[in-house]
Amino acid sequence: MRLTHLRSFYAVGRYGSVTAAAKALHVSQPTVTTQVRALEEGYGVELLHRSGRRVALTPAGETLYAMAQRMFSSEQEAIDYLKESAGLTTGVIRVGAVGPLHAIEIVAAFHQRYPGLNVSVRMGNSEDTVRDLLAYQTDVAVLAQYEDDPKLYYVPYRRHPLVIIVPASHRLARRRSIRIEDLRDEPMIMREPGSTTRKALEAAMHAHSVVPRYSLEIGSREAVREAVILGLGIAAVSEREHVDDPRLRKLAIQGDDVYTHAHVVCLEERRGARLVAAFFDVVRQLLAGEQAKPAPPRHERRG
Numbered sequence: 415m416r417l418t419h420l421r422s423f424y425a426v427g428r429y430g431s432v433t434a435a436a437k438a439l440h441v442s443q444p445t446v447t448t449q450v451r452a453l454e455e456g457y458g459v460e461l462l463h464r465s466g467r468r469v470a471l472t473p474a475g476e477t478l479y480a481m482a483q484r485m486f487s488s489e490q491e492a493i494d495y496l497k498e499s500a501g502l503t504t505g506v507i508r509v510g511a512v513g514p515l516h517a518i519e520i521v522a523a524f525h526q527r528y529p530g531l532n533v534s535v536r537m538g539n540s541e542d543t544v545r546d547l548l549a550y551q552t553d554v555a556v557l558a559q560y561e562d563d564p565k566l567y568y569v570p571y572r573r574h575p576l577v578i579i580v581p582a583s584h585r586l587a588r589r590r591s592i593r594i595e596d597l598r599d600e601p602m603i604m605r606e607p608g609s610t611t612r613k614a615l616e617a618a619m620h621a622h623s624v625v626p627r628y629s630l631e632i633g634s635r636e637a638v639r640e641a642v643i644l645g646l647g648i649a650a651v652s653e654r655e656h657v658d659d660p661r662l663r664k665l666a667i668q669g670d671d672v673y674t675h676a677h678v679v680c681l682e683e684r685r686g687a688r689l690v691a692a693f694f695d696v697v698r699q700l701l702a703g704e705q706a707k708p709a710p711p712r713h714e715r716r717g
Contacts, residue, residue, distance in 0.1 A: 415453070422449035423461060424482040427471055487550035491687055503530040507689045510536050510543040510552035513635075515655060516572055516676045517556040524696045531689070540608060547681060554693050555679045558610040568679040569697055574654040576614055576672045578665040581645050591668040594622040601629035601647035603638050610674050615650040618672045 425435035511517035
């Protein structure tokens with residue numbers, strides 16, 4: 415088997431078309447097509463389903479793609495290692511994230527420590543971000559939720575309490591805090607299923623036997639905020655992500671610890687890779703610096 419044939423097949427599987435694969439490999443489309451067909455004909459196996467310009471992996475193709483993925487990831491890791499051997503002065507680290515809040519904070523500190531390294535940040539939802547990590551498309555990820563998986567290594571990074579935001583004209587707007595029970599029968603604007611904010615609030619409501627009354631489901635923090643301003647309902651957001659606005663009021667959740675969490679994650683097998691280890695070193699330095707800060711004064715909250 416020729417490595418160039420396998421590389422063409424892998425590129426088609428990764429980018430979803432011969433055209434995109436050829437562009438990524440800097441070769442012609444006929445070259446990619448010829449090399450993939452040579453691989454299929456040489457071993458008597460169908461790797462791709464072809465329908466016009468669209469292609470899809472066959473079951474045999476999916477298995478071979480996973481093998482090629484591991485192989486080319488190891489190749490890239492070897493290249494990165496050779497580049498890094500001069501002292502982490504060149505190279506690229508690929509970061510996946512579910513949002514900019516914590517990812518950019520870490521990336522800024524990483525860039526300050528390693529100015530010669532390039533950082534590529536890919537935003538997506540939790541499912542896509544984990545999939546990219548498992549597929550070696552990213553090196554590290556900043557996730558708002560973490561599922562126990564022996565293939566993953568993670569470090570808890572931050573946690574932030576949820577708050578309830580209401581329109582300034584709302585009957586609850588004069589209060590400073592709210593109980594979970596007060597949400598009963600309130601029209602709620604919720605994030606999409608799978609959102610950590612939604613999961614945290616729904617768990618707290620379930621614990622108090624409060625059935626959510628959904629008025630709207632939106633997959634964007636900014637859109638949730640605008641919907642609340644327009645009076646379409648009230649919503650829960652992470653306190654860290656809330657931006658003060660005269661049209662909104664922020665209410666603490668009284669008597670309950672309702673939090674969102676952030677974790678920094680990588681593949682367990684890659685935690686020793688120099689770029690990945692350097693990223694986690696920066697994360698630990700940020701956490702150590704946070705712990706060294708004096709605690710802010712406590713203020714009593716009244717409902």
